[in-house]
Amino acid sequence: MDSDPVLRYKFDPMSNDETSLAAVEQRLIREVATILCKDPAAIRSDVSLPSLGVDSLGFVELLVMIEKVFSLRLIESGLTREDFETIHALATRISKGLRG
Amino acid sequence: MKVSLPHVQNRRYLTGIDWMIGALDDMSYRATGGGNSFQVVLELKGVFDDDRFKRETEAFVRQFPALGGYSERDWTGAPYWKMPSPAKFAPLVLEFSRIEAHTLSVALEQSANTRFPNGSIHLALRVFHITETRHVLAAQFDHRLFDATGAEAFLDLFHRWLTGEDCRTRIDAISLKEPAHLRDWMQKFEAGKQLIRMIRKFTETKLCVLARPAPLVGRRIKFAVIEFDAVESRAIAERASREAGFLMFLPYALAVSLEALAPAFARHGAEGDDFVVSVSVDLRTPDTAPAQLFFNHLSFLFFQIPKAQIGDRPRVLSLLRSQMYEQVKSGFPKALYESSMLMRLAPLPLLSRGILRPLRGEFASLGFTCVGKSGYPFDRFGGAELVNLIHMPLVPVPPGLGFFINQFGSKMNAVLAYVDGMLDDEDIQKFREAVRRLL
Numbered sequence: 001m002d003s004d005p006v007l008r009y010k011f012d013p014m015s016n017d018e019t020s021l022a023a024v025e026q027r028l029i030r031e032v033a034t035i036l037c038k039d040p041a042a043i044r045s046d047v048s049l050p051s052l053g054v055d056s057l058g059f060v061e062l063l064v065m066i067e068k069v070f071s072l073r074l075i076e077s078g079l080t081r082e083d084f085e086t087i088h089a090l091a092t093r094i095s096k097g098l099r100g
Numbered sequence: 101m102k103v104s105l106p107h108v109q110n111r112r113y114l115t116g117i118d119w120m121i122g123a124l125d126d127m128s129y130r131a132t133g134g135g136n137s138f139q140v141v142l143e144l145k146g147v148f149d150d151d152r153f154k155r156e157t158e159a160f161v162r163q164f165p166a167l168g169g170y171s172e173r174d175w176t177g178a179p180y181w182k183m184p185s186p187a188k189f190a191p192l193v194l195e196f197s198r199i200e201a202h203t204l205s206v207a208l209e210q211s212a213n214t215r216f217p218n219g220s221i222h223l224a225l226r227v228f229h230i231t232e233t234r235h236v237l238a239a240q241f242d243h244r245l246f247d248a249t250g251a252e253a254f255l256d257l258f259h260r261w262l263t264g265e266d267c268r269t270r271i272d273a274i275s276l277k278e279p280a281h282l283r284d285w286m287q288k289f290e291a292g293k294q295l296i297r298m299i300r301k302f303t304e305t306k307l308c309v310l311a312r313p314a315p316l317v318g319r320r321i322k323f324a325v326i327e328f329d330a331v332e333s334r335a336i337a338e339r340a341s342r343e344a345g346f347l348m349f350l351p352y353a354l355a356v357s358l359e360a361l362a363p364a365f366a367r368h369g370a371e372g373d374d375f376v377v378s379v380s381v382d383l384r385t386p387d388t389a390p391a392q393l394f395f396n397h398l399s400f401l402f403f404q405i406p407k408a409q410i411g412d413r414p415r416v417l418s419l420l421r422s423q424m425y426e427q428v429k430s431g432f433p434k435a436l437y438e439s440s441m442l443m444r445l446a447p448l449p450l451l452s453r454g455i456l457r458p459l460r461g462e463f464a465s466l467g468f469t470c471v472g473k474s475g476y477p478f479d480r481f482g483g484a485e486l487v488n489l490i491h492m493p494l495v496p497v498p499p500g501l502g503f504f505i506n507q508f509g510s511k512m513n514a515v516l517a518y519v520d521g522m523l524d525d526e527d528i529q530k531f532r533e534a535v536r537r538l539l
Contacts, residue, residue: 036385049347053386055472056350057428064429075425076418079345 020098024070025091031065032058032087045087059084066090072097111180113278114171116440117396119179119451121243122171123443124496127452131316131497132519136244138493139212140251142237146484150196150227153262153482157225158190160261163271166245166394167191170219178280179444181245181395184220193217193224193240201230205325211238212492213320222246235484245394248491248506249382252475253393262482275391281441291439294432298402308372308407309462310365312500313521320520321494324528326535330510336539337512344417350470351420353514353539354379354403355413357468357503360534362410364527365465375410377403378464378499381433389475399433402464467495467502474508493517514539 025045032049033040035058043052049059060075067073072094077083083093114122125136161167165183168191172182193216199207211226222242229235241251261267313319328336337349344352358375365375379401384392403423409415427433443451471491480486490513495502500519505512514535516528523531 037388038385050473054347055382056347056424056470057381057433058385059347060424060428063425067429075421079348081341081346084346 021091021095024094024098025087027069028062028087028091028094031062035061043087045091047087048085049087049090062090066094070094070098110165110183110185111172111174112166112169112183112276112395113280114179114181114444115278115281115396115437116443117398117437118181118244119444119448120440121247121396122448123451125244126448128494128497130449130452131500132319132321133215133317134213134321134494134497135215135242136494136496137212137216137240137242138248138251138491139208139238139240140248140255141208141488141490141492142239142255142481143487143489144235144237144481144484145487146233148227148229148235148482148484153227154194154196156262157192157194157258160258161190161192161223162186163267164274164394166276167223168220169222169245171244174280176280176282177445178282180280183276191221191223193221193226195224195226196229197226198229201234204228204230204236205323208236208238208492209320209323211240212323212494214240216240216242237481243396243493247380247382247396247398248469248471248493249384249389249475250393250395250397252471252489253389255481256390256476256478257393259476259478259481263480270390273391274393276394278395281444288438288441291435292442294430294435295439298432301404305374305376305404306372307462308365308370308375308465309499310368310370310465310501310522312497312519316497316519321500321517322520323492324516324518324532325490325492326514326516326532327488327490328512328514328539333507333510333512339539343413345421348417348421349472350379351417351424353470353505354420354468355416356535356538357466358405358410358416359413359538360531361466361501361503362407363530363534364523365407367527372465373407375403375405375407375465376463377405377466377468379403379468379470383433383437386475399437401427401433462498464499465501466499469493469502469504471504471506474506476508479509488513491515495519 029040029043029045033043036053063074084090121136128134128136165186169181169183171179173179207228216222222245224240226238227235257267257270340349340352354377380398381401382398384397401424403420405416405419446454474489476489488511489508491504491506492515493504495517497519500522502517504515516531
């Protein structure tokens with residue numbers, strides 16, 4: 001599990017929803033930036049992942065990171081466009097998953 | 101423009117993947133006499149000035165000493181690409197010809213199969229004039245120096261040059277630095293163990309392969325090109341997203357290609373229980389591609405699908421997704437990249453035979469590449485309108501069979517490459533129909 005104290009707080013399912021969602025979103029932005037070798041400041045959470053330059057392989061890398069950090073295995077979850085199109089949508093999906 | 105590199109810097113160490121690509125070149129040369137190159141075809145509309153193109157091309161390629169290079173080893177045995185001093189002549193093949201429209205596919209097949217004239221030429225540009233306003237540029241790239249994304253980045257830069265843009269900054273940004281990779285041996289051995297585990301898994305099964313015709317020497321690679329217009333391409337992308345999941349085009353296209361090819365395997369009595377497909381994946385990002393223009397920045401994934409499952413699309417998609425996921429999770433593409441550094445110790449002829457030995461002479465039923473959305477961002481090339489851009493790779497032999505998909509603008513192209521005689525006209529006709537129906 002991530003040692004980042006902020007992350008430990010935000011992944012608490014009992015924590016405030018908005019804080020949790022924002023923290024998940026921030027973590028995803030950092031991961032997408034790493035995958036794309038970009039500055040996190042250049043990653044917008046409301047832009048579609050393909051428009052950011054994420055391809056099939058990058059997307060799977062992101063899903064693997066989500067399993068490692070959030071303990072959520074999403075590869076067989078249907079992968080609908082609505083849930084995965086943007087970082088914001090994905091963060092919402094993860095937050096829902098964390099709440100169980 | 102003056103380009104000079106200090107002597108000690110006139111080398112770029114080859115990575116293990118570069119060396120593997122070299123081994124595939126050697127393997128194919130031994131099998132058929134062909135090499136490991138690929139052709140990017142640009143369909144152009146408008147006026148095309150041969151003299152200006154020749155002048156600009158020669159000036160452009162002189163900016164890249166790597167184009168006139170060849171592989172050597174240093175005193176440690178590490179292979180590197182030796183780049184000559186700025187060339188007095190442009191290291192490329194440049195040809196112009198007039199052809200009839202109905203002979204285009206034959207001309208493209210011939211140019212794709214033509215070997216480079218010597219070991220220091222790695223680029224051939226052939227312009228076919230069909231009418232005064234319709235032309236085709238076939239750009240043939242040596243895979244030892246370019247991969248598909250690198251070739252598109254090269255064409256991108258070439259277009260900028262042709263339109264008079266100052267390309268100095270972009271050219272200077274191209275990275276030709278690579279360490280000798282003579283450290284972290286334990287890490288490489290660990291990665292090697294992971295690779296061996298994967299190879300063992302394949303040796304436990306009987307691969308389903310199409311018999312290659314004999315004798316192989318002198319046989320060409322043939323191509324079946326299937327172009328989709330913007331409406332068809334959009335429908336394909338939507339179906340892929342619906343059936344395989346968001347951003348899961350690669351597994352979708354692979355599932356369809358297996359479904360479309362399986363009848364040909366059955367018709368030719370191919371034995372074996374599983375289809376094994378090697379899939380090349382790009383390790384670059386869109387932002388790093390322009391600087392990583394030369395050499396190979398890719399790795400491979402391997403998929404194994406039981407022959408009996410073909411036709412059950414949801415099951416095959418589920419298997420492909422989960423195999424892709426598990427390989428990425430275990431770090432296989434990076435492990436292959438890392439462990440392949442060890443292979444550089446072997447001379448190419450030894451390596452090209454050695455790769456196949458534990459796999460009983462076969463390592464895949466077919467090769468598959470999904471180039472994805474083209475890195476070439478313009479709808480023009482030079483002064484002409486660019487109607488389409490298609491990749492026609494010479495598939496390595498073995499397996500001698502490969503399926504490739506790329507997207508240019510709003511259009512998608514699918515290309516089947518195969519050793520002449522491996523499939524017949526009926527197979528190709530059925531394959532074309534199946535791809536159009538299934539994709």
